Amino acid sequence: MSALLTDLYQLTMAAGYWCAGKTGEVATFELFVRRLPPNRNFILAAGLDQALEYLLNVRFTEEEILYLKGLPQFHRVPEGFFDALRAFRFTGDVFAAREGTPLFPGEPILTLRAPLLEAQIPETFLLATIGFQTLIATKAARIVEAAGGRSVVEFGTRRAHSPDAGVYAGRAAYIGGCTGTSNTLTGMRYGIPVFGTAAHSWVQSFPTELEAYQRLQDLLGPATTYLIDTYDTLEGARRAASLGRPMWGVRLDSGNLVELARAVRTILDEAGLTDAKIMATGDLNEYKILELVATGAPIDSYGVGTELATSSDAPSHGAVYKLVELDANGSRRFTAKISPDKSTVPGAKQIFRYPGHDIVGRASECFLQGCEAMLRPVMLGGEIVGHRPTASEARQYARESLDRLPKKYRSLFECDPPYRIEHSAELIQLTEEFRRSER
């Protein structure tokens, strides 16, 4: 994986660290979200596995090094630095919350400790990988919550921010509780259930809608799902019903979903197809689904695309990656940024989770009773430690973790007061000492 997939300043800084003789210094960075987007009460961590995959495989090719040497920013940099890039491997340690963990602002999703160059260069990739998947897993958890036990399938690759974003959106949405995805590559790569039968173009490509339906049934048998809104939804439902079993059901993609679902349910039931399902799609989100569920509309499952794969009401959540400690020449220095509105808390941290609230303390602290330490070692000395959970295991863990969270925090609206996060006495003391000492 290309080490050039990063902001240029990571590489100029790397050159600067090398020139300043700081390559032996060991940095600790924390990746976290500063504040929650509107209407969120938690974020759901995801993307760790792709972050680890990157750290295992990040390399500079000779062509890439040649490119860097041609940039004016590197004209004063000695050849030794480029040799260091040739030999570049990630050899550090990573501590992280499991994928599927609900987290809160300021809590590290991941803590990385490595020689300064190895810690700096991955910043951009780690933020984009973990930030994006966490964003989508969080959005999925909201939509699944709204659906109240009905199946939600992720359909958004076409509107995702590039085809690759679609692949990762499908994975993250599954971790967040979706039943599966329409993205076939996501299905194959991560062992995630895939869904999909036919689009409007299928119906349009046959001389009549009935012929299109007949062909679909021949192909898919009991998985057949008829898309019934190409011409006239109720007429489509009648045509589908006329073909009888085998079928899974029908899909509504436009119009007044409440009224149509009721009318279509009647058509199916009157044809004796009481076990046929109704799926709804078409610019849905958690609020629209909440309303559909509240009306009692007979909809069995939801497909959500654009708004899920882009987290469209909150397409970013300001994840950051901040230096908190630096070990140089045998001594440790704590660091933080104290600029207005963007200050950070110094020192490596641990999240101690009690039922219903968290204490963020220093990584060196022990809270033995009644709590769980959420950050666990996942990589030591550049090698994976322990089991790498599958997407399915992460999804299961997310489900269990969300069920343990007091229900009010799973609301689609902001809780007041928010989930309680306190800093430990030791962390407060360190912060105060840092601020006093800072020039």
Add this chain to the structure above:
Amino acid sequence: MSALLTDLYQLTMAAGYWCAGKTGEVATFELFVRRLPPNRNFILAAGLDQALEYLLNVRFTEEEILYLKGLPQFHRVPEGFFDALRAFRFTGDVFAAREGTPLFPGEPILTLRAPLLEAQIPETFLLATIGFQTLIATKAARIVEAAGGRSVVEFGTRRAHSPDAGVYAGRAAYIGGCTGTSNTLTGMRYGIPVFGTAAHSWVQSFPTELEAYQRLQDLLGPATTYLIDTYDTLEGARRAASLGRPMWGVRLDSGNLVELARAVRTILDEAGLTDAKIMATGDLNEYKILELVATGAPIDSYGVGTELATSSDAPSHGAVYKLVELDANGSRRFTAKISPDKSTVPGAKQIFRYPGHDIVGRASECFLQGCEAMLRPVMLGGEIVGHRPTASEARQYARESLDRLPKKYRSLFECDPPYRIEHSAELIQLTEEFRRSER
């Protein structure tokens, strides 16, 4: 490139077309945006080159075919279909607007004509590629417009929807008028200028801010840009000024940018550094930049990250890919979708651009005088035709095209009335005939 990076239903439909003996039918699909997001008066086409790259290289591997055969949706599909996937190549024709073309709702960005399977499978990838880059190029054009001639650099990879999205966001932002990007891989891959010097962690990693600045100047010489808000912005400006030349300037990343820019300008000027520049970054967008420019704040250049790389006020624009014609057994059939709110217009189209307005007509029409036909052949029989413009050429074309657009449509707010798009008499006639004939 993996043909599995698509919605499963494209593949089930492909199997269905194969089973129905429709592989010889030739389909024409159009990719377009249904309506403009809020406050937009145009979209700026981008992403075509990656779409063509995909069409040139899309393949099924044996492993992927094996995966498909294991899915229940393919259990009834004969082996012949999988042989067709093994031999799958895109052999069709593509007509498209040049990257950098301002376009309007309903106007095809791309028209694809190919045997049904080859036209159906790419839908998802094409939408995600062209949809996303068009979204970002459009957003960039707005931000560049707001900056009124000052340089805008794209800094958003860390907040992009996956690292790959960051690579394409950097490319699209450049086409939209940005001066360059922070994404190094984008720079190397597409020959785009790259920018970046140092982050807060650089400053924090040295015992004092002054030492960090001195080291940066040693490294970068005349490109040196001091990030001055890690501890105290004005103190940072004084420290930077104390080091004198060579330097490019300073960067402000927080606080009241208007007040700080003025105070920092004074500090630099009083140190005789009247040619030192001030760059502003930190959660900027087109509206904030418009306001900063209006106040006359002495800011020379802007770095925009999150809001640009995610088009955060409009993270999608509903691009669709619709079947408009089908040639089967020697006869042509026009198709459209007539479902409520989502109807489409049948028949392959051409965009005839007159000064200040467009006529969308049938692809077979000729409008000889005073207009330009915007859709040109870019691929015939699966092979590229003509020159593939570089990102830099696309950027130049965008600049010229936007300059030709009446200025009111470059406003950051919605124009009323919108840009005038008319359908030709032939296209209106075809639409009416289709609606009358449709069962």
